[in-house]
Amino acid sequence: MSDIPKAPEDAEERHQRLTALDRAHVWHPFTQMQTWLEPLPGDEPVIIDHAQGSWLFDTRGRKYLDAVSSLWVNVHGHHRREIDSAIKLQLEYVAHTTLLGLASPPSIELAAELVRRAPRAGLSPNEGGLTKVFYSDSGSTAVEVALKMAFQHWRQRGKPRKTRFVALAEGYHGDTLGAVSVGGMDLFHEIFRPLLFDCLRVPTPYVYRWPTGPRHCLDASAMAAESVIHGRRDEIAAVIIEPLVQGAAGMIMHPPGYLKRIARACKENGVLLICDEVATGFGRTGTLFACEQEEVVPDFLCVAKGLSGGYLPLAATLTTDAVYESFLGPYESKRTFFHGHSYTGNPLACAAALASLRLFDEDQTLDHVRMMAERLAEGLQTVAELKHVGDVRQRGLMVGIELVKDKKTKEEFPYDARMGHRVSLAGRSRELMLRPLGNVVVLMPPLAIVGAEVDFLIESVRESIREATET
Numbered sequence: 036m037s038d039i040p041k042a043p044e045d046a047e048e049r050h051q052r053l054t055a056l057d058r059a060h061v062w063h064p065f066t067q068m069q070t071w072l073e074p075l076p077g078d079e080p081v082i083i084d085h086a087q088g089s090w091l092f093d094t095r096g097r098k099y100l101d102a103v104s105s106l107w108v109n110v111h112g113h114h115r116r117e118i119d120s121a122i123k124l125q126l127e128y129v130a131h132t133t134l135l136g137l138a139s140p141p142s143i144e145l146a147a148e149l150v151r152r153a154p155r156a157g158l159s160p161n162e163g164g165l166t167k168v169f170y171s172d173s174g175s176t177a178v179e180v181a182l183k184m185a186f187q188h189w190r191q192r193g194k195p196r197k198t199r200f201v202a203l204a205e206g207y208h209g210d211t212l213g214a215v216s217v218g219g220m221d222l223f224h225e226i227f228r229p230l231l232f233d234c235l236r237v238p239t240p241y242v243y244r245w246p247t248g249p250r251h252c253l254d255a256s257a258m259a260a261e262s263v264i265h266g267r268r269d270e271i272a273a274v275i276i277e278p279l280v281q282g283a284a285g286m287i288m289h290p291p292g293y294l295k296r297i298a299r300a301c302k303e304n305g306v307l308l309i310c311d312e313v314a315t316g317f318g319r320t321g322t323l324f325a326c327e328q329e330e331v332v333p334d335f336l337c338v339a340k341g342l343s344g345g346y347l348p349l350a351a352t353l354t355t356d357a358v359y360e361s362f363l364g365p366y367e368s369k370r371t372f373f374h375g376h377s378y379t380g381n382p383l384a385c386a387a388a389l390a391s392l393r394l395f396d397e398d399q400t401l402d403h404v405r406m407m408a409e410r411l412a413e414g415l416q417t418v419a420e421l422k423h424v425g426d427v428r429q430r431g432l433m434v435g436i437e438l439v440k441d442k443k444t445k446e447e448f449p450y451d452a453r454m455g456h457r458v459s460l461a462g463r464s465r466e467l468m469l470r471p472l473g474n475v476v477v478l479m480p481p482l483a484i485v486g487a488e489v490d491f492l493i494e495s496v497r498e499s500i501r502e503a504t505e506t
């Protein structure tokens with residue numbers, strides 16, 4: 036052992052050392068590791084070192100606009116003083132204690148705040164609204180919880196035949212096996228089919244590619260769903276849906292009125308409704324929750340991603356008194372909901388979530404989102420004109436730009452052309468960090484993005500698409 040202090044590592048040495056260790060030991064999610072290990076020029080791994088507002092900074096000192104909110108989670112920008120302080124303050128008390136048989140102040144305060152802000156008015160399969168909060172750690176677990184609660188609810192209500200779930204054809208609800216069972220993204224999930232439970236599929240109301248033309252999409256897709264819900268009502272526990280926007284399927288935006296029809300069919304047929312707002316929740320679509328826009332109050336509301344402002348893993352499944360009450364009984368009745376995770380209701384994460392919700396008031400975030408969404412919509416008109424842009428869809432600050440080989444026939448680019456990915460790479464040299472979904476370029480910036488950044492985003496994405504598709 037030598038006593039001679041090491042020379043301080045310079046930035047490039049650090050970058051190289053971290054890159055080598057990453058390659059040796061980190062297995063990245065949703066990533067072909069062979070491509071990661073042998074990147075094409077321009078596709079070398081980027082290591083994000085720190086972030087501020089809407090900007091990410093890498094270990095080589097380059098910066099990028101975080102155009103996908105660090106995979107759809109960031110809300111008020113990175114390094115927000117108010118959220119940072121709330122976490123530090125909670126740390127003065129305790130980092131973690133369990134919710135299994137114990138309570139903690141931040142989880143209590145947050146539950147009350149979520150209930151207060153949850154959708155309530157309008158058409159509801161249940162008139163009392165969402166009053167109960169069950170915590171977990173990710174979007175996938177929030178969905179698992181809703182599925183298991185819905186299933187157990189009917190058993191304990193003397194309707195044990197109601198065991199099946201209705202889901203949309205290209206739905207995405209997470210990567211754990213229950214969530215995968217109700218998911219419909221074959222690329223991700225096909226291989227696991229033998230491990231999954233069966234569910235009833237209804238078509239995705241995909242306006243741009245509806246087989247008989249966009250005008251028929253709403254009626255045809257809603258009728259298909261209504262007929263399944265009505266026809267098999269005695270077997271169905273619940274319908275699960277991503278309200279208004281199917282994120283992972285490629286930012287597919289449902290035609291207005293679709294969600295309301297599904298909710299009505301559920302109510303009329305005694306079927307529970309699970310709204311998975313993991314992506315759409317917390318202001319992304321212009322309202323705090325997407326289902327408010329169709330005056331729908333579901334039986335279960337699943338939230339995660341933006342819940343903690345994008346700071347820490349935290350999720351919640353909100354439900355009604357009616358569901359909650361089916362689980363009540365004497366100890367020996369075994370009607371307990373036997374489910375929970377070690378870090379459920381983590382106090383640091385709950386403190387971050389409370390600070391994030393306060394910022395919605397202080398910053399008037401929803402008003403700001405509407406303004407930025409308008410500005411984005413204006414700019415997107417110039418993107419829609421590009422030769423290989425087939426469809427531009429937007430709801431609030433969620434945008435999908437579908438690239439096509441042929442605009443007239445809507446012919447897709449082949450999978451191995453990796454066109455979305457090529458746009459992302461073109462974006463990197465323009466200080467833009469993207470993550471596409473196949474041939475769909477996704478824009479989902481932090482809600483706190485400012486006007487000049489929106490303009491920069493539009494300009495960079497337009498030029499990146501042009502470079503990748505036209506040269």
Ligand SMILES: *Cc1c(COP(=O)(O)O)cnc(C)c1O
Pocket residue numbers: 172173174175176178207208209210277282283311312313314315339340
């Ligand atoms: C991301 C997502 C999930 C899964 O959330 P994780 O936190 O990644 O497990 C579930 N549903 C929807 C709609 C999502 O977008």
